[in-house]
Amino acid sequence: MLKMKFTKSTEDIIADFRGLPRTVTPSSRKPPTSIENLLVVLKEQYKLETPSPERSLVENWENVFGSSLAGRCNPVRIKDGQTLIISVTNQTLRSELQFQKRAILNRIQKLEHCGNIRELRIRS
Known part of the structure; x- marks a missing residue:
């Protein structure tokens, strides 16, 4: 007779269906x-408690972009410790932020722990 091997979760589903007790393993005890x-x-x-550029950006996002833009763009990640990637909701906003890139970067660099950010990449 061929015995098939199943994962613990699959065995538990079969046991529940058949009204049998579930598999007991050391980790389940x-x-x-x-x-x-x-x-x-x-x-x-x-x-999570350590000060970081990511934390500083999230806490000050509305101060950097203003209330009208802050909800329409968001930080994605900081690449290589110096490039902030920002996601925007549409191409029009992307173009608008491209024109303001230098001013935005200056405001970001003034934030605590964000002085190493040297570049912004804006993607939609």
Whole structure:
């Protein structure tokens, strides 16, 4: 007789369907991690409490772009520590921001932890 191997989740679905007990593994016997411990691990792993250019940009986005533009564009990522990639909602806005690029870059560079940003790339 050929015995097929299934993942634990597939075996659990089959067990539920057939009214059988679910598969018990060492990891399924462990108590769940508390949300407080999980948050501590995530804060440490992703350095969420550490000041960073990304955090500074997010907190000051409306100050840099103004209330009329801030909701229509958003930061995507900082590439190589010095190029900020910005996503915009349409081509017209992209063109408008291209004309304001130098002024926007100056405002960004004045933010705490953002002095190393030397270039803006605007994409729609």
